[in-house]
Amino acid sequence: MNATTRIAAALEAGQDVYQPPREGTVRNQRGGESLRQHVQVRCLLQHDITVKMVDGARALRDLIAEQKRQFMADADLYVRSMLALYNANPTGKRGGFNIASFDDLMKVEFSVTDYRAVDGAVVAAQALVSEVLNDLTDQLEPWVRDLLNNAFNRDEKTGKINVDHLQNLRKVDIPHPKWPDACEAISDSIRIAGSRSYLRFYERESRDKEWRAVVLQFSAL
Numbered sequence: 001m002n003a004t005t006r007i008a009a010a011l012e013a014g015q016d017v018y019q020p021p022r023e024g025t026v027r028n029q030r031g032g033e034s035l036r037q038h039v040q041v042r043c044l045l046q047h048d049i050t051v052k053m054v055d056g057a058r059a060l061r062d063l064i065a066e067q068k069r070q071f072m073a074d075a076d077l078y079v080r081s082m083l084a085l086y087n088a089n090p091t092g093k094r095g096g097f098n099i100a101s102f103d104d105l106m107k108v109e110f111s112v113t114d115y116r117a118v119d120g121a122v123v124a125a126q127a128l129v130s131e132v133l134n135d136l137t138d139q140l141e142p143w144v145r146d147l148l149n150n151a152f153n154r155d156e157k158t159g160k161i162n163v164d165h166l167q168n169l170r171k172v173d174i175p176h177p178k179w180p181d182a183c184e185a186i187s188d189s190i191r192i193a194g195s196r197s198y199l200r201f202y203e204r205e206s207r208d209k210e211w212r213a214v215v216l217q218f219s220a221l
Contacts (some may be wrong), residue, residue, distance in 0.1 A: 095147045107202040114195045116163045121189035128182035
């Protein structure tokens with residue numbers, strides 16, 4: 001019994017199984033087209049289900065992207081309306097806000113977070129830190145040595161230096177004449193590269209219940 005016959009038997013038995021349409025063509029791995037009737041049933045099954053699922057994922061992605069744009073437009077409308085309500089002028093930098101429904105069962109949190117990056121001054125900072133480390137290696141506590149050694153490591157995926165690691169260096173007091181210069185170079189090398197806006201949504205059944213996040217992460221649903 002071949003694949004087509006087995007599928008036909010399953011359909012006749014009332015089972016819900018895939019039955020590939022035979023008309024038309026499918027694009028093959030060489031970029032050409034193959035007649036569906038010349039492609040094995042298992043390959044058509046794999047192809048058609050893959051295309052169906054990816055097309056669905058694309059449609060969902062586009063829907064989420066459009067909804068996100070609408071959310072941000074609504075957040076901007078709220079801010080502009082509040083400013084107009086109190087006859088206030090925009091400051092140029094948007095802050096965050098929390099708003100809730102009148103029954104206090106739905107809530108939206110909007111926040112804006114700056115993200116930082118390092119510029120060319122980091123080269124001087126690294127050189128100064130290396131100088132301090134070389135001079136005082138035997139006098140530094142192990143955790144301080146590790147901090148100095150690893151502060152300028154770059155992320156394997158992004159190739160970027162971790163700004164938080166650099167900031168941690170400035171919290172350490174090291175008795176070396178070049179250390180203040182190193183801290184100044186670190187400070188000068190860190191700049192605000194931009195900002196990201198975040199929206200979070202919450203709901204609850206009654207006011208005595210805990211808030212539950214409205215989950216939008218696909219894998220968590």
